[in-house]
Amino acid sequence: MTPAARLAAAIDILDQILAGAPAERTLTNWARGARFAGSGDRAAVRDLVFDALRCRGSFAALGGGTGGRALMLGALRAAGTDPAGLFTGLGHAPAELSAAEAVAPVPPADLEALDWPDWLRPRLSADLGTAFAETSALMRARAPVFLRVNVARTDRAAAIATLAAEGIGARPHPLAETALEVTDGARRIAASAAYRDGLVELQDAASQAAVAMVPCAEGAGVLDYCAGGGGKALALAALHPGARITAHDIDAGRMADLPARAARAGARIARAAPGRVQGTFDTVLVDAPCSGSGTWRRTPDAKWRLTAERLDALVALQGEIVATAGHFLRPGGRLVYMTCSLLRAENEDRVADLQTLGWQPETMRRFLPSDGGDGFFVAVLRRDRSA
Ligand SMILES: C[S@@+](CC[C@H](N)C(=O)[O-])C[C@H]1O[C@@H](n2cnc3c(N)ncnc32)[C@H](O)[C@@H]1O
Structure with a gap:
């Protein structure tokens, strides 16, 4: 496909997503029907679409509209490319620019902040404070690919060598002792022997760092309540x-792949059917359902689907889940609350609520994209003996 034909495909796919179709499925359906598209074309079109979803607000401002065509115009202008050279109407290229489209709008001063939904921008700005501008800029770019080295089976140096032999470049990442940042060949990971043999798993570095903060003595019982x-x-x-x-998970189907993943990693993990957890545990981990705002570089269409009402519902659900999960702790045990959210309402405010119920945070950390991985939050809490 020519660069112009890729743009035309991306415009069509974006229009479907903007009309409500899920991004991944729309891309998959396009790829199935586009027999003329090679793997390089599919990857390029995917990148165009995902970049446009991440930068939807700023590309719309630069493209002078909100549809797929305007987003691609904006994407080209953001990259310093004159769209007239590609919007030619020739072959499979997008139609020629209209007189109105040919005039580039004057970019607003706060271009990067436009890539948050309007209703959320002021909240995030207040929540992130001085980190808002940098976070806004980082969230517009593709997320790095991270692997978790299965330290029960190998170590980072050996994993790097094994990956290198399969054409995958990786280097240690400082956020977690187990983390590797993939520098080359990310598309080869799923088919690699290192992955199939359970030496590495795909996992964000901040998630890995958060798991390293979970208290777990030798032989401890741990319940992963939202597994x-x-x-x-x-x-x-x-x-x-x-x-x-x-x-445990309320949706047993979400744990369907866990036995195979555990077998591949050589790990032993019991499963409890939904609502059938037995006994008490030294540590209860609640990786709560959340907005996912810390991971929106990877799922940028979710950014534009979140509403204030949905966020309120999630916050209420987080409170309910953590209250129920707390019942499975033995006296003196630790409750670990996590989200992949950047929002105070889902993080620090939930911890403040737990404090009113007698929980005391022992450790708390917010991870931002400037730390290298996704936005993430973790709090380790212990209950007051008196509560
Ligand atoms: C953030 S995801 C968990 C991700 C997972 N821990 C991982 O690392 O791959 C949140 C999970 O919470 C589950 N969930 C939602 N409501 C729940 C509830 N009331 N009780 C238990 N799990 C729930 C969802 O089905 C979802 O799988």
Whole structure:
């Protein structure tokens, strides 16, 4: 495909996503129908679409509209490329520019802040304070790809060598002892022997750093109450091979792949059916359902779907889940609350609520993209004996 034909494909895909279609499925459907598109074309079109979703507000301002065509115009202008050279109407290129489109709008001063939804921008600005501008800028770019080295099976140096032999470049990342940042060949990971043999897993570096903060003595019982696909449970099992870990999720289907993932990693993780957790635990981990705002570089369409009402509902749900999960702690045990959110309402405010119920934070950390990984939050809490 020519660069102009890729743009035309991206415009069409973006229009479907902007009309409400899920981004991943829309891209997959396009790729299935586009037999003429090679793997390089598919990757390039995907990048155009995801970049435009991440930078939807600023590209719209530069493109003079809100549809797929305006977003691609804006993307070209943001990159310093004159769109007239590609919007030619020739072959598979997008139609020629209209007289109005040919005039580049004057970019507003706070261009990067436009890439947050209007209703959320003031809240995030207040929540992030002096980190708002840098976070806004970083969240507009593609996220790095991170691997977690399964330290129960190998170490970072050996994992780097194994990956290199398969054409995948990786280097240690300072955020976590287990983290590697992929520098080359990310698309080869899923098919690599290192991945298939359970030496590495895909996991964000901030998630890995948060798991390293989970208190877990030798032989401790840990309940991962919102285990989903088991990313945190698997990371914990690798760090603490002696721990007795139980995974639970309200949606059993989300844990369907966990046995296979655990087998690949050589980890032992028990599963509890929804609502059927038995006994008490030394540590209860709540990786709560949240806005996902810290991960919006990877799922940029979710950024534009979140509403104030949905956020309020999530905050209420987080309070309910943590209250229920707390019942499974033995006296003196630790409750660990995590989200992949940048928002105070889902993080510090939830901890403040827990404090009114007698929980005291022992450790608390907010991770920002400037730390290298996704936005993430973790608090380790202990209950007052008197409460
Ligand atoms: C952030 S995701 C978990 C991600 C997972 N821990 C991982 O590392 O891959 C949140 C999970 O909470 C689950 N969930 C939502 N409501 C719940 C509830 N009331 N009780 C338990 N789990 C719940 C969702 O099904 C979802 O899998």
